[in-house]
Amino acid sequence: MRRGLVHAMAWTLATGAAVTLSWWGVHSVMSGTAYDPPLAVPLATRPLSSSTHRDGPPPSSPAPSPTPSASQSPTRSPSPSPSPSSPKPPPGPSPYPQPDAGASGNVKAYPVSGGRAVFDLGTSSAELVSATPAAGWRMQVWKQDFWIRVTFTRDGREVSVFCTWHDHPPAVEIVDP
Incomplete structure (x- = not known):
């Protein structure tokens, strides 16, 4: 009995x-690979537009008088109406996406038939934010100093998303034969 317990x-x-x-x-x-949970990318601090944003101080309501009389009527200052904020139209078409001032980069998603790759495109480099294969597809990621490749494969079919930035701003190319 004791021998069995020891074993x-x-x-x-x-x-x-x-x-x-x-x-x-x-x-x-596996640490440091595409299988790690994606990191959050900081967003711009100023809102581009908001339905509740008002340009100016908040409206102030008058202080109630302790004993209102018939000749006194409370006066209210008109609340400022929200000014229509029209977003600035983007400049002419550019072959390379440029980030907003104050933002860390330009986060763009590239959906393909095998899944989706999301890149943070800066002015002189790029980072892979996330890569998610579609159902039934497999994914592989390669990272080098001046390029990132995300490849989705299924049943002998291969779809690749390349991001390169050597001697030029980051550019994304999709190869889907």
């Missing part, structure tokens, strides 16, 4: 150690 305890400890070692090895290899 069971030894097996339990060895299995726990093997699982822990395997988890640690896989975790250290």
